[in-house]
Amino acid sequence: MIGYLARRLGYYAVLLVVAVFLAYALASAALGPRTYFEAKQPRPSAAAVDRQLTALNINDRTPVTTRFGVWAEDLVLHGDLGRTIHDTSVNEEFGRRIWVSLRLLLVGSLLGMALGVAGGAWSAVKQYRLPDRALTILSFVLLSMPVFLVALFLKNGAIAAKDATGREVIPFVGYETPGLAGGVGAHLADWGLHLLLPTLALALGGLATYSRYQRSTMLDVLGSDYLRTAEAKGLTRNRALLKHGLRTAVIPMSTMFAYNFLALFTGAAFTETIFAWHGMGEWFIQAINEQDVNAVVAVNLFAAVTVLAAGFLADALHAALDPRVRY
């Protein structure tokens, strides 16, 4: 298994390098930092603009391979992601925002998966009865809503609650109350409360997607011979379901997790913007509007690494869970 995982890791590394180069080339070709500087008042001279662009390593008159070479060398040797268009450090901004985004991505994806697997398995066991029907309807409606719409509905609900009661019941702006007094406990509670709506917006989508698949794989497993054998050798129905049924039924979920993470990442970017979280997604949208090449590439790098990490996690999960697979 270690050999298999190492091979996957090597493949992912190759993919990452090619993908990051393509993203760099694409961002350099599509964005126009030169127009950003030329639009400044008073308009700087052409030579000054050129100097500025060269200093930031985003001059479109330097060949893109040369620019990428400089950027990659700085990244590999010094861990430096370059300068933003405002001549501040990309690393600093990156460091400030990464935890905001990761908090949302981690809690959202894991919670969505846990809820979905549990809900789907329960649904399968209760097939065609009330819990199954209710969950099916709920997930159908949720699957028909883009994440940003779910987020907007939640936010509008929170606004309505605020208008009705006269105070902010559930916070819907930002990820902490600025200038909050009190100890660690108060801060943690504050974080958790702020995390509630954005996480819910992401996790509900996960619940809907996973539970549909989990339900159908679980149904396949429920009719299988080995489950009957497990019961025949003396396990209770519930123990057999947990030990033999769920484990097999979860295996296909590991592949789903990798694919679903892509959608989740996009959803998180939208959710951040809607709930005014200063995370990577918000930064990305801002950077595109400001023609900030290095910041855009940095967010792409972050996306690629998290997506590949999710893929690797799925591979590991698959290898660990599937008794038939011996690599």
Place this chain on the structure above:
Amino acid sequence: MTAVLDTAPAEPKSPAAPGRGRLVLTRLLAARGATAGAVIVLLLFLLAFAGPYLTPWDYATPNYTAIRQPPSAEHWFGTNGIGQDVFAQTVRGLQKSLVIGLLVALLSTLLAGLVGACAGYFGGWADRALMFLVDLLLIFPSFLIIAIVSPKLKGAGWLAFVLLLALFNWMITARVVRSMTLSLREREFVRAARYMGVAPFRIILRHILPNVSSFLIIDATVTVGGAVMSETALSYFGFGVRPPDVSLGTLLAAGTDQAPVFPWLFYFAAGLLVLFVLAINLIGDGLRDALDPTSDRSTP
């Protein structure tokens, strides 16, 4: 698609058995969810294309004497901040979103079928190269790439946006088609065709694709809904359809901030969006049951 379906039967069957097309149709009609979904989708298409003729108002003309009016007999969905009729706008936006969804589903499914079947059938280097491409495109959430490219496409209009959405939407389907092709390739009828000297692309078109068509039809259906959702999300953040064009996404973007006070600016568009995708998903689910040979109602 239907022509492909009719030529699909690969397994020998007794002459008395009803045709596969009939069987699928009977099963679809028996599934109430799918029927309801189909009716809703038809009605929404009717609304989108006949709606503009039902109202005397134009979607773009402002009317400064009727600003932010609630729904009434005159303005069915009310008016917005510069007095444009929200019904006319919503119908127009729905039309654009539906057309985008259909086109994206069609293009991306075609692409997925071709790439997946080629990768699976030819194997070797072609397979490895195509799958590397798939993996590469799957590294970035498509939103990131589309958002980067979109400023360049400002002048190119919504068709360029359709191409872009389709271009980043086929990879997962292609993977499934590939793995289905891998097992089809070893089946007797494909081998027989190969040994008779049928050209590879002809085999792919005549023998492989018809046999994955059930999956492709289901997938294309669900993709229509997915594409409409991507369209609205990207347009909402200003990376998709742009004014003066309207789509459900641009309407939602314009109405969001005012939703708590002027709900008609937001909830009509939101409701239609959810209704459409829900109906599409119901059809997809019904199709899956009807087309799946392993489903429990498969033997008539």
